[in-house]
Amino acid sequence: MNQNEIFDAIVVGTGISGGWAAKELTEKGLKTLVLERGRMVKHIEDYPTMNDDPWDYPLKGELSKEEKKKYQKQSRVNWAPKQDVKHFFVNDLDHPYVETKRFDWIRGYQVGGRSLTWGRQSYRWSDIDFEANKKEEIGVDWPVRYKDISPWYDKVEEYIGVSGENLGLKVLPDGKFQPPMKLNCVEEDFKKSTSEKFDDGRLITIGRTAHITDPNATFEGRGTCQNRDRCWRGCPFGGYFSSNSSTLPAAERTGNMTLRPNSIVHEIMYDDLTKKATGVRVIDAETNEKIEFKAKVIFLCASAMASVGILLQSKSERFPNGLGNDSDALGRGIMDHHYKLGASAKVDGYLDKYYKGRQPTGFYIPRFVNLDEKTKKKDYLRGFGYQGRASRGDWSENIAEMNYGKDLKEQILKPGHWTIGVTGFGEFLPYDDNRVTLSPTEKDKWGLPQLAFDVEFKENEYNMREDIKTQIANMFNAAGFKDVNVYDQKTGPGLGIHEMGGARMGHSSKTSILNKNNQVHLVPNVYVTDGAFMSSSSCVNPSLTYMAFTARAANHAAEQLKAGKFS
Incomplete structure (x- = not known):
């Protein structure tokens, strides 16, 4: 590549945000260089396990002892990495970080990033979320409100395909949905029980998920969800949204995208005279060659913590503490969502009923606390929601000591009894002392400083966790479920895989890094649009936002370029 070429735009990262930045910028005619630190992954061609069955793997799909050493931190999420998906998760030995306090940083370094393995739950924020910081005098006030983002939610939902049900809730705005998937019989009765026995607005709905369900809909190169529930391996049908199946092919079709994998961006170059960024410095992950690429505008979409790290490393005489960091806000206010707590129970009856396929979503319970005086809690702020599922199956029926011979054969051919389980996802407040910094001593294999995490749950979070468990136990008991088991596994922040913050939006460079258009206040041709920009976390999955x-932001950047603002 010609390092003297000046691109209209550089996009750093190819995940959820980077794919969208690439699509929008190239479709507006911008010659765009897209840089990914990981390897190339082509849609369908590079999904090696997409059609595998459980019996295709030794050790029941578990990693060997030697392999587990490579994924010690990635394995904290429990469901991954296994043999079928390990290639979409980083090797922790090659990509270390420092934990001043425990932080579970789950990553995927490849073209497509974690858009290949995300949970696909897709919910809009409301003004309850955007206004909370200001009303409660916590963190900084968001410089935008729901009306500013609503038309962009429309655009995204219609393009990626989100199945779901409109509810008319203020706390969970309606969207542009594909037909909803179905609740099963136990979930339907749980929905009925909840509406009858609680009068505080709580309800059950089907999860809103980024899967195409309308067979008559047209999504170029993508088909409908096949209900295989092998999504995290890469979907050959394109039934769920990923950068690889959707936004990156769209960008490629324009002829305006140059995609370069194995390109570790570690610094944004800044010109003191023009007060603008001029490009990025890159290390080739395979050759260790040091390269510079130039552009008029830069979109930082490397994933929240990686983008914060790049900004922290982007030092100059003007910005000795990181690009745009006059406020010392850079790296502060790191958040995640609560995870690994909830409840499970047994469900009597329904033995004459079953369900078809392996639906990739279950039910969702929207936030119902701290919405008004009636639902106000005394010992914590903000709220939580639940994601769950009812299903049939009982591992004990496959234990030889419990059945054998003819009885065993008959039992394993029948579905087991019904069970139900949920996980709570709660909001994490934006504390300034929850931060990520550059380690002064620890380096990675390319000589770059490792990120050091000093992030923890505090009193508000621990109090909320107790209520998450209490409320779901009450709901299960009210529904008549048996053997209700409440669980709360010891984790650190990060395990929700919704890490965010560190380069927050705000009204002023004195208290924040970005303005209302996702531009760095003090370097306006740099945009940050991954989770780093979040000024609070809400309790819903953040990728749609x-x-x-x-x-x-891409629309804004294109307009600014057209007006000559970044020339």
């Missing part, structure tokens, strides 16, 4: 803000 990242995509909406990215589309909005």
Whole structure:
């Protein structure tokens, strides 16, 4: 590549946000260089396990002892990495970080990033979320409100395909949905029980998920969800949204995208005279060659913590503490969502009923606390939601000591009894002392400083966790479920895989890094549109919000370029 070429735009990262930035910028005619630190992954061609069955793997799909050493931190999420998906998760020995306090940083370094393995739950924020910081005088006030983002939610939902049910809730705005998937019989009765026995607005709905369900809908190169529930391996049908199946092919079709994998961006170059960024410095992951690429505008979409790290490393005489960091806000306010707590129970009856396929979503319970005086809690702020599922199956029926011979053969051919389980996802407040910094001593294999995490749950979070467990136990008991088991596994922040913050939006460079358009206040041709820009966390899955803000910011950048602002 010609290092003297000046691109209209550089996009750093190819995940949820980077794919959208690439699509929008190239479709607006911008010659765009897209840089990914990981390897190339082509849609379908590079999904080696997409059609495998459980019996195709030794050790029941578990990693060997030697392999587990490579994924000690990635394995904290429990469901990954296994043999079928390990290639989409980083090797922790090659990509270390420092934990001043425990932080579970789950990553995927490849073209497509974690858009290949994300949970696909897609929910809009509301003004309850955007206004909370200001009302409670916590962190900094968001410089935007729901009306600013609503049309961009529309655009994203219609493009990626989100199945779901409109509810008319203020706390969970309606969207542009594909037909909803179905609750099963136990979930339907749980929905009925909840509406009858609680009068505080709580309800059950089907999860809103980024899967195409309308067979008559047209999504170029993508088909409908096949209900295989092998999504995290890469979907050959394109039934769920990923950068690889959707936004990156769209960008490629324009002829305006140059995609370069194995390109570790570690610094944004800054010109003191023009007060603008001029490009990025890159290390080739395979050859260790040091390269510079130039552009008029830069979109940082490397994933929240990686983008914060790049900004911290982007030092100059003007910005000795990191690009745009006059406020010392850079790296502060790191958040995640609660995870690994909830409840499970046994469900009597329904033995004459079953369900078809392996639906990739279950039910969702929207936030119902701290919405008004009636639902106000005394010992914590903000709220939580639940994601869950009812299913049939009982591992004990496959234990030889419990059945053998003819009885065993008959039992394993029949579905087991019904069970139900949920996980709570709660909001994490934006504390300034929850931060990520550059380690002064620890380096990675390319000689770059490792990120050091000093992030923890505090009193508000621990109090909320107790209520998450209490409320779901009450709901299960009210529904008549048996053997209700409440669980709360010891984790650190990060395990929700919704890490965010560190380069927050705000009204002023004195208290924040970015303005209302996702631009660095003090370097306006740099945009940050992954989770780093978040000024609070809400309690809903954040990826839909990242995509909406990215589309909005790319439109703004194209207009600024057209007006000659970044020339």
